[in-house]
Amino acid sequence: MATLKSNLIAAGLLAAATFVTTPSFAGEVMDEIKERGSLICLVNTNSPGFSVPDSNGVYEGFNPQFCRMAAAAIFGDAEKADIRGIGFSDSMKTIVAGDADMASRSITATGTRDADPGMAFVVTTFYDGxxxxxxxxxxxxxxxxxxxxxxxxxxxxxxxxxxxxxxxxxxxxxxxxxxxxxxxxxxxxxxxxxxxxxxxxxxxxxxxxxxxxxxxxxxxxxxxxNEPLTLVTRPDQQLEAAVFWAFQVMLWAERFDINSVNVEEIAANLETRPKSVRRLLGKDSAMGDIGAKLGLHENWAVEVIKQVGNYGEVFERAIGLETPIGIDRKGTPNRLWVDGGLLYANPIR
Ligand SMILES: N[C@@H](CCC(=O)N[C@@H](CS)C(=O)NCC(=O)O)C(=O)O
Structure with missing residues (x-):
């Protein structure tokens, strides 16, 4: 416990130092990411199903997909996620030091961590215990x-x-x-x-x-x-909103049976679709407005679904029953709200 406390204090001091030299304004971190041309995102070094490097060192699994989600929303290109494996405690210190933009790696949202000015807890991707x-x-x-x-x-x-x-x-x-x-x-x-x-x-x-x-x-x-495993970013209003809403897109896509395979065809024939789907995928719609305000790719919602998939797709592909880890999603709270789970999507308006 003493060590946790000293870690938090060290993290707090780092945050204070970062805060003095580079106060974080809405969008400043987002601007930095765009200038750099990539989003630096931290994942676990070796957790089968959740985050494992393939033979080329490219991270696969559940967690890296949310790094790709953010890059697809910002750049329209999931490959612009610069995904790096790092140990658990070091991942939080790295975010606080401003040396990475985001972490997608089994970090529980707790009050004391969230109160740290160097970290923003954005949205829970897996309800664990x-x-x-x-x-x-x-x-x-x-x-x-x-x-x-x-x-x-x-x-x-x-x-x-x-x-x-x-x-x-x-x-x-x-x-x-x-x-x-x-x-x-x-x-x-x-x-x-x-x-x-x-x-x-x-x-x-x-x-x-x-x-x-x-x-x-x-x-x-x-x-x-309760361990709500949550995406963490550097504090930045635009980056936080981009990550939050990109995740809402993945939830709504699942709700509407839109996936990486059918999204392009659905987006090409939007006039035949319900209004809710038009709002989700149309450029001249709520999604387009959100993207413009946050400085995202013009077709960001479609790109997220096309390049990453809906939430259920990502879950089943990486950690579902057909995979070696074989998690039965139905036995967890990680189902959509309409199926009795905790994944409740906010309105696209
Ligand atoms: N969710 C808990 C536990 C996190 C945790 O212990 N993570 C370990 C187990 S997955 C971990 O990431 N180890 C792998 C690593 O350090 O790369 C927390 O946020 O404190």
């Missing part, structure tokens, strides 16, 4: 059986704070192995140094695939926290 993974050989089926366990967890994360609360609320003891480097942490767990690995469920599902024998491990059913 914290859980526990144990070797099957321990014969444990519930977190209530973890009294006295040694827990491996991530430095600077909400994970450590939640564990402290959870164990103390139940008068249970535990020891923590607090390891910032992900490879070292997984080695410690898979090597038997810890009885249990705790993190967001998504991270556990992903980390399980990095074990030499995934079938030897189980994720316990207990969910001990």
């Amino acid at each position: 914290q859980g526990f993974m144990v070797p099957k050989s321990l014969g444990i089926t519930s977190a209530a059986q973890l009294d006295g366990a040694t827990v491996c967890a991530e430095e600077g994360s909400t994970t450590l704070l939640n564990i402290a609360d959870w164990f103390s609320d139940r008068d249970m003891s535990y020891k923590v192995e607090n390891i910032a480097d992900k490879t070292a942490r997984l080695q410690a767990f898979y090597g038997g140094k810890c009885d249990v690995l705790s993190s967001d469920f998504t991270a556990l599902a992903s980390d399980r695939l990095l074990s030499e024998s995934p079938d030897d491990y189980i994720i316990l059913p207990d969910v001990i926290s």
